[in-house]
Amino acid sequence: MTSDLSNFDLVIAGVGGQGAVKVSDIIGKAAVSEGMDVRAAETHGMAQRGGSVVNYVRLGCDLGSLIPCGSAHGMLALEPVEAMRYIHDVAKDGIVVMNNSPIYPVTVTSGQCTYPDPQEIVTRLEKDYRVVAFDAVALARQAGNIKTLNVVMLGAISSYLPIPEETLVECIRNMVPPKTIDTNLKAFRLGRETTRQ
Amino acid sequence: MSGREYMLGNVAIARGIVEGAVDVVSGYPGTPSSEIVDTLASMKERDFYIEWSVNEKVAMEVASGASMAGARSVVTMKHVGLNVAADPLMTLAYMGVKGGMVIIVADDPSCHSSQNEQDTRRYSVFSQIPCLEPSTPQQAKDMIPYAFELSEKYEIPVIFRSTTRISHGKSDIELAPVSQKTGEIKFEKNPDRWVMVPKNARVRHPHLLSIQQDIRGELEVSGWNELSIEAESTVGIIACGTAAVYAKEALERLGITASFLKIGTYPIPEDSVRQLLAKTEQVIVIEELEPVIEDQCKVIARDVEFETEIFGKADGLLPRTGEFNVDICMEGIAKAFGIDSCECKPANQDMELPVRPPAMCAGCSHRGTFHVMKKVFGEDAVFPSDIGCYTLGIQHGTVDTTLCMGASISVASGIYDAGEKKPICCTIGDSTFFHTGINSLMNAIYNKSDITVLILDNRTTAMTGHQPNPGMGKTATREPTVEVAFDRLCSAMGAEFVEVVDPYDMAATEDVLERAKAYKGVSVVIAKRACVISAAREGIRYTPFMVDTDLCKGCRKCLKFGCPAIEFDEVSKKASINSMCSGCGLCIEICTFNAIMEVKK
Numbered sequence: 001m002t003s004d005l006s007n008f009d010l011v012i013a014g015v016g017g018q019g020a021v022k023v024s025d026i027i028g029k030a031a032v033s034e035g036m037d038v039r040a041a042e043t044h045g046m047a048q049r050g051g052s053v054v055n056y057v058r059l060g061c062d063l064g065s066l067i068p069c070g071s072a073h074g075m076l077a078l079e080p081v082e083a084m085r086y087i088h089d090v091a092k093d094g095i096v097v098m099n100n101s102p103i104y105p106v107t108v109t110s111g112q113c114t115y116p117d118p119q120e121i122v123t124r125l126e127k128d129y130r131v132v133a134f135d136a137v138a139l140a141r142q143a144g145n146i147k148t149l150n151v152v153m154l155g156a157i158s159s160y161l162p163i164p165e166e167t168l169v170e171c172i173r174n175m176v177p178p179k180t181i182d183t184n185l186k187a188f189r190l191g192r193e194t195t196r197q
Numbered sequence: 198m199s200g201r202e203y204m205l206g207n208v209a210i211a212r213g214i215v216e217g218a219v220d221v222v223s224g225y226p227g228t229p230s231s232e233i234v235d236t237l238a239s240m241k242e243r244d245f246y247i248e249w250s251v252n253e254k255v256a257m258e259v260a261s262g263a264s265m266a267g268a269r270s271v272v273t274m275k276h277v278g279l280n281v282a283a284d285p286l287m288t289l290a291y292m293g294v295k296g297g298m299v300i301i302v303a304d305d306p307s308c309h310s311s312q313n314e315q316d317t318r319r320y321s322v323f324s325q326i327p328c329l330e331p332s333t334p335q336q337a338k339d340m341i342p343y344a345f346e347l348s349e350k351y352e353i354p355v356i357f358r359s360t361t362r363i364s365h366g367k368s369d370i371e372l373a374p375v376s377q378k379t380g381e382i383k384f385e386k387n388p389d390r391w392v393m394v395p396k397n398a399r400v401r402h403p404h405l406l407s408i409q410q411d412i413r414g415e416l417e418v419s420g421w422n423e424l425s426i427e428a429e430s431t432v433g434i435i436a437c438g439t440a441a442v443y444a445k446e447a448l449e450r451l452g453i454t455a456s457f458l459k460i461g462t463y464p465i466p467e468d469s470v471r472q473l474l475a476k477t478e479q480v481i482v483i484e485e486l487e488p489v490i491e492d493q494c495k496v497i498a499r500d501v502e503f504e505t506e507i508f509g510k511a512d513g514l515l516p517r518t519g520e521f522n523v524d525i526c527m528e529g530i531a532k533a534f535g536i537d538s539c540e541c542k543p544a545n546q547d548m549e550l551p552v553r554p555p556a557m558c559a560g561c562s563h564r565g566t567f568h569v570m571k572k573v574f575g576e577d578a579v580f581p582s583d584i585g586c587y588t589l590g591i592q593h594g595t596v597d598t599t600l601c602m603g604a605s606i607s608v609a610s611g612i613y614d615a616g617e618k619k620p621i622c623c624t625i626g627d628s629t630f631f632h633t634g635i636n637s638l639m640n641a642i643y644n645k646s647d648i649t650v651l652i653l654d655n656r657t658t659a660m661t662g663h664q665p666n667p668g669m670g671k672t673a674t675r676e677p678t679v680e681v682a683f684d685r686l687c688s689a690m691g692a693e694f695v696e697v698v699d700p701y702d703m704a705a706t707e708d709v710l711e712r713a714k715a716y717k718g719v720s721v722v723i724a725k726r727a728c729v730i731s732a733a734r735e736g737i738r739y740t741p742f743m744v745d746t747d748l749c750k751g752c753r754k755c756l757k758f759g760c761p762a763i764e765f766d767e768v769s770k771k772a773s774i775n776s777m778c779s780g781c782g783l784c785i786e787i788c789t790f791n792a793i794m795e796v797k798k
Contacts (some may be wrong), residue, residue: 005446005450012232014200024367025203025367027201028203028367031203031369032201032202032369036369037366037369038203038367038368038369039366039504040366040367040368041362041365041367042363042365042366042367043309044228044310048555048585049556049557050555050761051553051555051560054798062441063443063445063524064362064366065362065366065367066362066443067523068446068450068522068523068524069522080549084550085550090451104551106554106556106759107552107553108551109761109763109764109765110748110753110757110759111753111757111765113551114551116548116549116550116551121548124548133698146776168734177207180229190343193391
């Protein structure tokens, strides 16, 4: 159940170091320049050291920054297992844009836990949500730098956000290191093409 | 700068400090408070003094001194830091201040990155120092200039309680102009006021009590408390902080009309509470952590014989632990007022997921130090540790205790004093050592402990965001300053075994630790190597490493080393090194088959 208390509630899930905070910052700044109220919450501290990370962005909302359980309009998942970990925040039939390329936690590489099949995650999610899953790592590489994975994902979710594409592009220009603007804009475009009907 | 900006709560607080025309800022890093000083210290132009102090007590004393001289001062810390600064705090309440002084304390409900979840409002009640509590990042910014004024008016410091969701929440923020500086900076001698010998303290205690009613009256009408009475409704909500915003959303989602009192000050607005109780039959008090307001509301209700039922934590409708959210508030409100909560059941996803704990970075020198430490001292040895990145060594079995900042050495001494016969090797970071580890080391040496103290000197305060400390030779604003030499400091305290080693050199580290273990008395080893994140930022690049799959036997020994850059391919049954490799080379020495080597260019 989504509500009219917020124009668009987005959950961003990923792994520390993938650039989830940057994505939420770009969306947040873009929304402010569109004159919207914005609330956002991020994971800090220990989770930055490769831990599980979840951020919330609420566009057109003047309440708290935490999205009530099962009510987000959409999810941006930078990593498949992390999509599954926080999917309970998303409303049924919400849009889930997901990178299907995994990052194995130390618990998996050291043999304490097993990592589920990413395709199985997609299949499960498709039962209740609108899922767009693709290999964003490959697209980031195609853009010229694997670190632009977060911007590829931003491009992919951008078709669903109530913010004009030009505003997001302008924010990317202003917020990434000057030398990397072209790579990031290419990454954004490649991501956007994956979800543009 | 004016208009609207998208900001982190702590950045908004920093802006509020500037708008309030501050003169002196001090603090000790601690999540979720650190970005306040970081933001102010990184400003290109600044007309105030700023420092990272060695601990919260020192920071509080620096801010107090500034205030005695008439300056507006701010000190920042996290909730547990206030315990360290509790000694000056309690007397500062008696002594009072001259220039406005704001004590910013960030609480961490749910212990996102803390060792407990204590409630700073208890210190406000305890010390009788007023406390302000914002419910949004915008209010956090707006409250700071007011806090200075309140502090100056009553000549008492003001506590400002933030929580993780305020400090680390982001919001569009409406900026206000920066105030002009007015106060004259001049310390005036006044021993009756600034010297808390018993004779003077006895006078100041009744004074502190006497101003409480005035402060309460002032705060009652300050605008930080908002009362709205719904004539049609018999139910009411009293809420504070970020929980007040969740409660508002919960009411809207439940479709309930209720009278609402949002509290933003301590002492709480008693008249408003009375008005609300007079108009309602049932009230639920919604506050994170301790039932500070709930208890006081019950006292007020009893004193004036209101029959309103007051719900909250005492009856278990709301938890006394953890962070609140809209769902918790909806459930509590629905139960209190006997209505159906329209619970949004999330879709059932019962897949078993691997846990993803935070880990020491690829190339972190602590990993090598811990590996050698465990090898030399044996897995059964006792490893007391402390608070910082290296606490993540718990996953490697190298962190047996973590009490509070600076405690590792004193806990190690205590374990030795108790008669423990196993070897004891404690670890402490550089910033933590300066914080309160120095006292503990001095104590251990003086009282003849037989322990090894391993100072993990990664040249920064890494965990909270790389703040400088006295070992780095840089101030908060990155100006060069003296660099404290750990080895000479430890020697000066009487340690006779003091050695510095590079933890990337595992053979040398092993040799030093063997000798330290054999030494009778306190042996100090300083493992010195810059944090990999700082090194990368400074442009230091190493050649990454790779696994020769012909030589790899799939023994998984390297995987047990716990480096995020080492993976295992289940198909080929061989190890591999991923793009996270920072080239520390520590894994070469782990591999018994010489299968790990530098990537050839």
